[in-house]
Every structure is written in C-alpha cells, then in structure tokens.
Amino acid sequence: MKKVKAKIIGTGSYLPEKVLSNQDLERMVETSDEWIVSRTGMKERRIARDDEYTSDMGASAARLAISDAGLEAEDIDFILVATLTPDYLFPSTACLIQNAIGAKRASGADIQAACTGYLYLLMMAKSFVESGVYKNVLVVAAEKLSSITNYKDRSTCVLFGDGAAACVVSSEGKGLSVESIQLGSDGEQSNLIIMPAGGCRLPASQETVAEGQHYIKMAGNEVFKHAVRRMETACKECLNAAGITEQEVSWLIPHQANMRIIDAIAKRFEHLPPERIFKTVQKYGNTSASSVGIALDELLKTAPLKQGEQILLTAFGAGLTWGAGILRAE
C-alpha cells in the first residue's frame, strides 16, 4: 500500500487592525523607540479590539486556510488549536471555532505548547493524517496576548502582539509536504516563562489580581539563551532526520520572539543567506503560537515556492518547549 504523506494544502492568517507602535509604548511606560528597536528589532505590533477574541481571530484565519485549500468547512475532520490565551479555560477554543466556521462534522481540542504550539500541532496533524485516522485536519494557532500582558511592565509589554494563523493538513491535494518534525520540552525550566495565577494552584482571587499574577512573567535573559541554543539544536536534528543539508533549505522561518535571537540563530547557519531568513517581528512582535504560522502564510503569499524548495521552521517557548520542522513544496 502506498504510504500517505501529510501536506499543508492551504494557509491563512489574521492580524487585528489596531497598531501599537513603539511611540505609543513610550507614552505608557519608561521606554524608548531606540531601546525597543536595538534590543528586540520590533517597531509595531497588532492589538485585538476589546470585543475581538482568540476564537474570532482563529476563525478568520481558519476560513482563509480552508478556502485556500479549495475545501468547505464541512470537509474538516478534526480541529487542533494551539493557544495560551483561550477564550475560556473551558470549553475549548477548538469548539468555539468549530461553531463559528460551521465545521459540523469536525471534532476538536486545544493544545498548550506556548510559542511552539504551531509545530506541536503540525506533528499531531501529520500523525493523524499519515496513520489514516483523519483526512483533513485544521490547524489553528491564535493568541490575544494583549489580554495577559501587563502594560505597566516595560520588560514584557513591548514584546507581545495579537494574531492568528491556520493551515489545512491533508492526505490529498497539492501543497507542502510535512517532511520531518522534531519536538522537545524541559519542564525543569517551567518557571522561566509563566502566568502564575488562574489555574488550580492559584485560582483567581482579589489577591492574585492585586498582585498582577494573571500576567506573563518572563526571565528574559535566561530565556534568550535557551531560545538560541534550543532552536539551533532542533533545526540541526531536523535536518539530520530529513537527510538534508542547510544548503538545500530555501527559507528559514524562526519564531519571531526577538530580532537578536533570530540573528543569533542565523549566525549558526553559515550557508543560509540572511535574506532567506523570513522575519515579521518588526511589524507584529511576538505572537506566541501564531508567530511561525503567520510568517509561513505571508511567505507563501508573497514569494510562492518552486517545486522541490524546502522550508525550515523553528520555534521555542514556555514549558520550556521547542521544535523544528521541514516542509517541501510539491
């Protein structure tokens, strides 16, 4: 029997209209455009409306991905959602998106792998499709990070933005084959990026709210070092697993956490020219799980790939979690 190969047959993304610029942030905390640009490479990020939620952004990206795939919502068998800012702790954002887009036949669930969420979902979608369990899996990464960002904490509030990305992974149709995915995690470092309250350890109370425990806390310096090392290793392991060299990669799409992290990774791949490293960090900031998916959609819409071209994706985030994946244009 011929081996089924999972392919991304459609992509989509959604960015809210409202722009939060470095100049806006200068008016909110003690910071400067110069500091933000030189330490992060970020100039702007997008912020969702008060009445616009993770499921709305996810549903918008999902509709575009399904239409790009030439499918209808009823063709979707399973919806996988990655987010650390779900509309509710329950019900799942996957169920809200299922209802919003009218994917009546689909089941779905949320997965929490922070900024590595898109790659974790690609691995799961590939496994579902290649094992024959499902034909069409909808992958959605969506974040309303502005809802858990402390706009009084200058060390984190300049970094994050809102947005969503989606793709359809299928056994049929033409697109990007999901060649190899490598994932990793290290729970020993779980305190490095964390939202302390809101779970069963510290349920919401007047104290947790007063202490600002419902916001992202990050040990930026420590996380920076792990991010570079883990993404480099994941990429190299992924290239080895796929049996290809970095010379055979047309584009690297890294997690858009910080331009300096991207540059540090780029230095470790001497055969990948800088213009082949796709960046959106300057305009969208860090959109966590959505970051790699938004960049992938933008790359495919602006610089369509030729047959045989390969893309290397990599991401890193809270958990700690990390991963890399190779996609090949058919």
Ligand code: UT7
């Ligand atoms: O998506 C999940 C993965 N996340 C990441 O990978 C993020 C990784 N970390 C980073 O990107 C960087 O560590 C940051 C951008 C968060 C911070 O950059 P840094 O170069 O590591 O700065 P730092 O934390 O060492 O801070 C240097 C100085 C400090 O002042 P002192 O103590 O030296 O006087 C900070 O208080 O910069 C100060 N600072 C700021 N100054 C102006 C921190 N934030 C700001 C700010 N504006 N927004």
